[in-house]
Amino acid sequence: MANLIKVAVDCMGGDDDATFVIPGLDKTLRNNNDLSFLLFGDESIIEKRLSNYKYLANSSEIIHTEYHIKMDDKPSHAIKNGKRVSGMWKAIESVRDNRADFVISAGNTGALMAMATLILKTISKIQRPAIAALWPTVDGETIVLDIGATIGFDRRQLIDFSILGASMAQTIFDVESPTLSLLNIGEEEIKGLDEIKAAHEILKNGNNFFKYKGFVEGNKIGFGYSDVIVTDGFSGNIALKTAEGTAAQISQYLKETLNGSMLSKIGYLLARQSFQTLRDKMNPNTLNGGVFLGLNGIVIKSHGKTDHVGFSSALDLGIDMHKSALIDKIVNNIELTEREL
Amino acid sequence: MANLIKVAVDCMGGDDDATFVIPGLDKTLRNNNDLSFLLFGDESIIEKRLSNYKYLANSSEIIHTEYHIKMDDKPSHAIKNGKRVSGMWKAIESVRDNRADFVISAGNTGALMAMATLILKTISKIQRPAIAALWPTVDGETIVLDIGATIGFDRRQLIDFSILGASMAQTIFDVESPTLSLLNIGEEEIKGLDEIKAAHEILKNGNNFFKYKGFVEGNKIGFGYSDVIVTDGFSGNIALKTAEGTAAQISQYLKETLNGSMLSKIGYLLARQSFQTLRDKMNPNTLNGGVFLGLNGIVIKSHGKTDHVGFSSALDLGIDMHKSALIDKIVNNIELTEREL
Numbered sequence: 001m002a003n004l005i006k007v008a009v010d011c012m013g014g015d016d017d018a019t020f021v022i023p024g025l026d027k028t029l030r031n032n033n034d035l036s037f038l039l040f041g042d043e044s045i046i047e048k049r050l051s052n053y054k055y056l057a058n059s060s061e062i063i064h065t066e067y068h069i070k071m072d073d074k075p076s077h078a079i080k081n082g083k084r085v086s087g088m089w090k091a092i093e094s095v096r097d098n099r100a101d102f103v104i105s106a107g108n109t110g111a112l113m114a115m116a117t118l119i120l121k122t123i124s125k126i127q128r129p130a131i132a133a134l135w136p137t138v139d140g141e142t143i144v145l146d147i148g149a150t151i152g153f154d155r156r157q158l159i160d161f162s163i164l165g166a167s168m169a170q171t172i173f174d175v176e177s178p179t180l181s182l183l184n185i186g187e188e189e190i191k192g193l194d195e196i197k198a199a200h201e202i203l204k205n206g207n208n209f210f211k212y213k214g215f216v217e218g219n220k221i222g223f224g225y226s227d228v229i230v231t232d233g234f235s236g237n238i239a240l241k242t243a244e245g246t247a248a249q250i251s252q253y254l255k256e257t258l259n260g261s262m263l264s265k266i267g268y269l270l271a272r273q274s275f276q277t278l279r280d281k282m283n284p285n286t287l288n289g290g291v292f293l294g295l296n297g298i299v300i301k302s303h304g305k306t307d308h309v310g311f312s313s314a315l316d317l318g319i320d321m322h323k324s325a326l327i328d329k330i331v332n333n334i335e336l337t338e339r340e341l
Numbered sequence: 342m343a344n345l346i347k348v349a350v351d352c353m354g355g356d357d358d359a360t361f362v363i364p365g366l367d368k369t370l371r372n373n374n375d376l377s378f379l380l381f382g383d384e385s386i387i388e389k390r391l392s393n394y395k396y397l398a399n400s401s402e403i404i405h406t407e408y409h410i411k412m413d414d415k416p417s418h419a420i421k422n423g424k425r426v427s428g429m430w431k432a433i434e435s436v437r438d439n440r441a442d443f444v445i446s447a448g449n450t451g452a453l454m455a456m457a458t459l460i461l462k463t464i465s466k467i468q469r470p471a472i473a474a475l476w477p478t479v480d481g482e483t484i485v486l487d488i489g490a491t492i493g494f495d496r497r498q499l500i501d502f503s504i505l506g507a508s509m510a511q512t513i514f515d516v517e518s519p520t521l522s523l524l525n526i527g528e529e530e531i532k533g534l535d536e537i538k539a540a541h542e543i544l545k546n547g548n549n550f551f552k553y554k555g556f557v558e559g560n561k562i563g564f565g566y567s568d569v570i571v572t573d574g575f576s577g578n579i580a581l582k583t584a585e586g587t588a589a590q591i592s593q594y595l596k597e598t599l600n601g602s603m604l605s606k607i608g609y610l611l612a613r614q615s616f617q618t619l620r621d622k623m624n625p626n627t628l629n630g631g632v633f634l635g636l637n638g639i640v641i642k643s644h645g646k647t648d649h650v651g652f653s654s655a656l657d658l659g660i661d662m663h664k665s666a667l668i669d670k671i672v673n674n675i676e677l678t679e680r681e682l
Contacts, residue, residue: 185579222589242583243587
């Protein structure tokens with residue numbers, strides 16, 4: 001038990017009253033006996049939810065908080081009212097104060113990012129933090145960032161995101177020199193916005209610790225074209241949401257198809273097992289977890305609309321990144337990377 | 342035959358030597374006997390391809406051109422070398438000179454847009470043209486624009502795109518007051534880029550001929566949230582390409598699923614007819630055709646990678662828009678719309 005990992009958990013953030021949090025922690029704990037938890041939130045609610053999870057209760061300490069950030073609070077409102085007193089704030093603070101190794105929340109993304117930036121601060125030489133998503137591909141997954149932490153961008157931030165994303169790829173894909181592409185609307189060098197073209201020139205000519213492959217278009221993300229796809233927060237968010245919507249749309253078509261004729265119903269029954277595999281692949285929860293990158297501490301953001309399997313998967317991601325010392329890697333990689341503008 | 346519609350066709354533009362063009366024209370002609378064609382391109386090639394299509398040959402006039410724009414020519418290169426002499430250029434010119442009612446090409450998008458803008462010019466009070474796509478949804482289709490004609494944007498252009506897209510919706514969906522949304526990364530009013538927020542204020546407070554519904558996120562496009570979704574060319578292109586890529590990715594999963602166990606193969610055989618319907622829905626060709634909006638003439642851009650069914654579908658779209666006098670509607674709607682900045 002020498003290397004016990006301590007996780008700070010925001011127990012009140014998430015849709016449907018975040019009832020998936022406790023069962024999600026339990027699921028991961030059953031496969032990792034070197035974990036312990038700091039549970040932030042309403043003590044009576046947490047205790048009630050823990051009553052069916054004795055093993056988890058024994059590995060947890062509850063820190064009672066009165067104030068809870070709502071899913072639709074504006075970040076400014078959340079900071080004004082939740083600073084120092086909310087479970088979300090205190091959970092992040094415990095990482096800064098080395099009482100926890102990382103923090104996980106399924107709560108309000110904007111509030112979490114605003115608080116995390118205030119408390120943990122950005123890593124030296126990184127201008128702005130980013131949110132990285134794990135994008136499912138036909139042969140694994142790809143890291144896509146930024147998916148919405150920042151609005152507006154310049155070449156410098158795209159280079160920062162490249163360092164952050166490639167460092168994360170080193171830790172979770174276990175590759176020394178991950179491949180990396182810049183999202184653009186054409187693969188030819190002439191296309192795209194000025195700042196993207198400028199970042200392209202820097203990456204192309206730089207002596208990077210990752211392997212820069214140039215521009216990539218949106219249709220290749222899902223085919224595992226690169227380990228890391230770098231984009232600005234606006235485009236990244238549009239791409240992610242559109243992909244989610246398209247998957248949901250096709251799921252609906254598929255359901256209608258299989259509920260069509262009697263023959264298709266029989267066909268579906270026969271192929272049921274294969275369709276379960278397909279559904280698993282299309283389920284966003286199997287790769288749940290955005291990661292805030294660029295801060296002095298690991299912050300895992302689970303989807304608000306998830307279940308205990310998705311929350312557990314996000315937690316696993318945090319454990320992985322803590323174990324492989326992500327923050328040290330980033331700091332080291334910043335020194336290694338050419339950033340001449 | 343009083344209202345014969347004359348279509349200018351770029352016969353040399355498209356992947357795979359554009360062999361789908363002639364069969365595509367024939368397919369549409371069989372359902373519309375009030376069509377005639379001006380075929381621009383290499384006379385010997387076109388004549389050879391027409392040899393199996395007597396009816397089409399009788400409705401067509403070939404205009405021989407020596408120079409052909411390649412799919413990967415830069416627009417500047419295409420203009421420099423193809424001005425006045427290429428089939429693409431001459432086809433567009435025939436619309437300007439009222440020798441054709443609209444032009445269709447599956448060729449190089451950038452070159453087509455550059456030439457069309459030079460020859461046809463933008464409609465008075467419209468700053469920049471846009472490319473509109475028909476996006477398949479669960480209950481029909483949605484017009485999304487701009488999907489890549491312009492890079493960079495301001496509030497004024499987003500309002501222009503709104504007028505253009507809503508005018509197109511009036512003609513092809515046959516609704517008096519189409520619904521319209523602005524693509525953004527959140528539905529709350531606080532989010533997004535400054536110029537999008539400024540356009541939102543104008544649209545919200547304006548006395549529009551369409552029904553403005555506010556912001557929409559990428560995951561709702563495919564569910565028919567609005568008749569028209571307005572965005573800048575960069576984001577629109579990222580969204581479209583990402584949706585195409587996600588559909589292709591899921592197609593691959595589906596194929597693997599159905600080729601899995603013996604039971605799934607038998608299941609597939611039983612449900613074959615339903616899967617054909619599903620494939621049709623996921624086939625981008627069934628709704629092929631981008632439309633250049635904002636120019637003094639109708640320009641239909643077919644996908645370069647298409648087949649005769651897709652090209653015919655793009656042609657049908659052009660016929661529809663010509664018959665409903667799209668350009669007049671746009672000119673009229675510009676006068677009707679508040680554009681105070």
